[in-house]
Amino acid sequence: MKDRLINIDLKKVLENKIDLILAKKLKSKPSTENKDEVYQIKEVAKMRKKCTDYITHINNQEDKIYLKSRHFPVNMRLFKTSSEYKEIILAQCAYIRKLALTKNDGYKKPHGMSSANLGLSFNIIGIVKERNTSREYCDIMINPEIKKRYGDKVDALSNCGSLTLPNPIAIKRFEFVRVEWYSEDGRIHDSAFSREGNSFTIQHEIQHNLGILITDIK
Numbered sequence: 651m652k653d654r655l656i657n658i659d660l661k662k663v664l665e666n667k668i669d670l671i672l673a674k675k676l677k678s679k680p681s682t683e684n685k686d687e688v689y690q691i692k693e694v695a696k697m698r699k700k701c702t703d704y705i706t707h708i709n710n711q712e713d714k715i716y717l718k719s720r721h722f723p724v725n726m727r728l729f730k731t732s733s734e735y736k737e738i739i740l741a742q743c744a745y746i747r748k749l750a751l752t753k754n755d756g757y758k759k760p761h762g763m764s765s766a767n768l769g770l771s772f773n774i775i776g777i778v779k780e781r782n783t784s785r786e787y788c789d790i791m792i793n794p795e796i797k798k799r800y801g802d803k804v805d806a807l808s809n810c811g812s813l814t815l816p817n818p819i820a821i822k823r824f825e826f827v828r829v830e831w832y833s834e835d836g837r838i839h840d841s842a843f844s845r846e847g848n849s850f851t852i853q854h855e856i857q858h859n860l861g862i863l864i865t866d867i868k
């Protein structure tokens with residue numbers, strides 16, 4: 651029941667008919683349940699308005715293609731041979747890093763960021779390390795690819811800046827992943843990550859650049 655209400659609200663939020671909906675709801679039945687719903691609509695509208703300055707959102711027609719498509723790999727041959735191509739890629743890495751470390755007004759501080767979230771089309775992600783400490787930084791992964799998933803499949807509560815769900819949802823995630831990627835200096839890496847080492851965030855961001863959203867995962 652709750653989910654159904656939220657879905658309808660999101661659609662109406664998209665249509666920018668919030669004032670109309672709220673006026674109608676308040677007039678029809680001023681119950682506690684009604685107040686909760688009104689509060690939720692207002693919160694979702696607020697989140698959506700503030701996030702969309704930088705972050706793609708599934709409710710925006712222009713943004714959908716970035717959230718629903720498989721992203722192109724950075725051409726590592728050109729990255730090494732063309733200094734101008736490398737510059738373009740490194741500028742995108744810097745942009746991803748900057749926004750991974752920025753708290754948007756309408757959403758929690760990110761754990762990671764993908765090019766899908768920022769309307770960029772190469773497969774690059776940023777993972778925030780030492781989050782909420784003075785040593786906080788963002789690791790960039792170019793062309794990250796999961797080579798192996800293993801360990802237990804566990805429930806992870808997840809939300810997404812490109813969905814701004816009113817409440818996090820439970821997603822099944824593997825505890826460990828082995829990932830291959832390039833760093834900004836062009837070197838290739840191959841490492842395993844545990845849950846403590848951000849394996850959930852890595853899975854979330856890599857899936858973004860494959861066009862998969864948390865609401866698509868069964």
Ligand SMILES: [Zn+2]
Pocket residue numbers: 767809810811812854858
């Ligand atoms: Zn996300």
